[in-house]
Amino acid sequence: MKQPMADEEKQRSLLLESASRFPLPSGAKFSYGTAGFRSDGSILASTVFRAAIVAVLRSLKTGSAVGLMITASHNPVGDNGVKIADPDGGMMTQQWEPFADALANAPNPEHLLQLVIQFSKEENITLGGGQSAEILLGRDTRPSGEALLEAAKQGINAIIGAVAIDMGILTTPQLHWMVRSRNKGMKASEPDYFMQLSRSFKCLMDLVPHEKIKDRMDAKLVVDGANGVGGEKLEELKKMMSGLKIYVRNSGKKGEGILNERCGADYVQKEKVVPCGFGLGDVGIRCASLDGDADRLVYFSVLSQTSGSIDLVDGDKILSLFAVFIKEQLSILNQKENELCKEFPARLGIVQTAYANGASTDYLKQLGLEVVLAPTGVKYLHKKALEYDIGIYFEANGHGTILFSENFISRLEAMNNELASASAGTECHKAALRLLAVSQLINQAVGDALSGLLLVEAVLQYMGWSIQRWSELYSDLPSRQLKVKVADRSAVVTANAETRVVKPLGLQEVIDAETAKHNRGRCFIRPSGTEDIIRVYAEASTQEAADSLAHFVVQHVDHFLGFSSPPQLA
Ligand SMILES: CC(=O)N[C@H]1[C@@H](OP(=O)(O)O)O[C@H](CO)[C@@H](O)[C@@H]1O
Numbered sequence: 082m083k084q085p086m087a088d089e090e091k092q093r094s095l096l097l098e099s100a101s102r103f104p105l106p107s108g109a110k111f112s113y114g115t116a117g118f119r120s121d122g123s124i125l126a127s128t129v130f131r132a133a134i135v136a137v138l139r140s141l142k143t144g145s146a147v148g149l150m151i152t153a154s155h156n157p158v159g160d161n162g163v164k165i166a167d168p169d170g171g172m173m174t175q176q177w178e179p180f181a182d183a184l185a186n187a188p189n190p191e192h193l194l195q196l197v198i199q200f201s202k203e204e205n206i207t208l209g210g211g212q213s214a215e216i217l218l219g220r221d222t223r224p225s226g227e228a229l230l231e232a233a234k235q236g237i238n239a240i241i242g243a244v245a246i247d248m249g250i251l252t253t254p255q256l257h258w259m260v261r262s263r264n265k266g267m268k269a270s271e272p273d274y275f276m277q278l279s280r281s282f283k284c285l286m287d288l289v290p291h292e293k294i295k296d297r298m299d300a301k302l303v304v305d306g307a308n309g310v311g312g313e314k315l316e317e318l319k320k321m322m323s324g325l326k327i328y329v330r331n332s333g334k335k336g337e338g339i340l341n342e343r344c345g346a347d348y349v350q351k352e353k354v355v356p357c358g359f360g361l362g363d364v365g366i367r368c369a370s371l372d373g374d375a376d377r378l379v380y381f382s383v384l385s386q387t388s389g390s391i392d393l394v395d396g397d398k399i400l401s402l403f404a405v406f407i408k409e410q411l412s413i414l415n416q417k418e419n420e421l422c423k424e425f426p427a428r429l430g431i432v433q434t435a436y437a438n439g440a441s442t443d444y445l446k447q448l449g450l451e452v453v454l455a456p457t458g459v460k461y462l463h464k465k466a467l468e469y470d471i472g473i474y475f476e477a478n479g480h481g482t483i484l485f486s487e488n489f490i491s492r493l494e495a496m497n498n499e500l501a502s503a504s505a506g507t508e509c510h511k512a513a514l515r516l517l518a519v520s521q522l523i524n525q526a527v528g529d530a531l532s533g534l535l536l537v538e539a540v541l542q543y544m545g546w547s548i549q550r551w552s553e554l555y556s557d558l559p560s561r562q563l564k565v566k567v568a569d570r571s572a573v574v575t576a577n578a579e580t581r582v583v584k585p586l587g588l589q590e591v592i593d594a595e596t597a598k599h600n601r602g603r604c605f606i607r608p609s610g611t612e613d614i615i616r617v618y619a620e621a622s623t624q625e626a627a628d629s630l631a632h633f634v635v636q637h638v639d640h641f642l643g644f645s646s647p648p649q650l651a
């Protein structure tokens with residue numbers, strides 16, 4: 082026979098006692114920003130402990146497994162962070178962020194306990210062991226990760242009935258994939274992940290049209306692993322694959338270099354230079370860069386003109402490549418000649434942020450595609466992409482994926498079955514098989530550099546395109562990004578997916594006036610969700626004009642908000 086009062090009492094003292102082992106560092110203030118809590122790894126134990134409690138409550142509330150990932154992505158090796166994956170494998174619902182913030186900043190164990198009790202009441206969560214909770218834990222390769230993982234386990238064990246399942250060192254997208262798969266009752270281990278990726282990749286490669294095989298591009302691909310977890314995982318994955326010759330540099334092996342230091346997708350995209358370990362010997366070869374937790378991917382080729390210079394193929398171009406491919410498969414499915422193919426309506430939507438290069442947006446619109454803007458941050462893009470049968474989203478920095486609605490997948494499966502018996506081997510059947518393979522290959526939970534990379538490779542093979550041909554889809558407009566530290570960044574309020582400033586009053590009019598002076602001018606400012614700064618983005622038909630626009634707008638920001646330090650390149 083249960084004794085609810087005794088259980089509750091036991092829970093209270095367990096929580097108080099556990100929390101007392103993780104005091105809040107003095108003077109620290111934590112905020113669950115665009116990508117979870119981030120800070121110097123040495124002061125994060127209390128935050129991770131508390132985030133683990135949030136994850137347990139989320140699991141109790143939803144009756145499903147929840148994920149907790151310890152990573153600081155592309156940030157320096159000394160940083161670390163923690164974020165929560167919801168049962169569907171996506172980011173934790175934004176509605177819970179204020180509670181996560183409050184808990185992370187609770188000044189003492191008593192306060193923490195009160196917050197937990199109050200929130201549980203509001204959310205109808207029963208504490209005391211009546212229900213079970215399951216948290217999948219993952220971490221990247223950062224040295225501080227091990228101790229922080231321990232803090233997470235203690236946070237989970239502080240709630241009676243909660244179970245921690247340590248999935249080991251993982252890429253962020255692997256953990257999101259595992260949470261999603263587990264809650265769908267599917268196989269969810271790391272070997273299952275590798276198996277799904279390698280099988281669907283093989284399926285796509287087997288479906289490359291024969292006439293394209295003659296102009297097959299070079300199978301060689303050199304990947305910069307950012308000295309992080311992605312390089313290690315790619316080494317494992319490539320053992321299960323054929324048809325590609327993948328060479329990993331900055332693989333994270335001891336002695337090869339420091340995590341994210343002068344390497345990785347963020348460095349390559351922002352600095353537009355070769356990462357460590359790459360040089361003139363690589364001119365013309367197809368190269369790719371992952372970020373520190375392998376949820377971002379960019380491609381590049383080394384140019385021979387100036388040492389270190391590259392032709393960057395960023396998230397916008399990866400998006401464009403995928404969009405062209407998906408659009409082509411959908412039009413094959415809707416070919417008039419084929420009786421079965423006649424009607425296969427599908428809403429294809431493209432989601433970008435204001436940072437997408439204007440040339441990419443023009444290109445996609447010229448293809449007749451529906452393009453919408455979402456605010457910066459994967460959670461916003463992902464949500465928007467879910468509104469379509471097929472939603473493709475990417476940030477310019479290389480984070481993105483392709484989402485297929487369940488309804489679309491079941492229609493496609495039904496059609497595929499019909500085609501398999503009536504017209505197997507036709508172009509129409511192959512297009513259906515390709516789309517099904519893409520939905521298996523590309524991570525449905527979150528942007529994933531490893532699955533994205535395999536899809537890029539398969540699509541390039543399908544098109545028979547070199548990286549140079551791909552890069553020529555359109556030419557980027559020159560752009561400039563600056564960041565400015567101001568007295569209070571929350572004074573800037575934006576609207577229309579961050580393209581317009583609503584507050585301070587009058588600033589948008591000034592930006593408009595500056596922008597109008599430049600051919601193809603476009604400019605916006607927004608407060609960063611991950612740093613204490615305002616970002617300024619400007620684009621124009623020449624680099625000089627983009628630079629000048631960005632600098633003038635920085636001066637106006639100064640005038641309206643007041644600098645606390647000089648502007649820097651973003
Ligand atoms: C301009 C830019 O690259 N912004 C990044 C950066 O967000 P900010 O809110 O701009 O700091 O970090 C986010 C999390 O990694 C990422 O989603 C986003 O694209």
Ligand SMILES: [Mg+2]
Nearest residue numbers: 154372374376
């Ligand atoms: Mg990342």
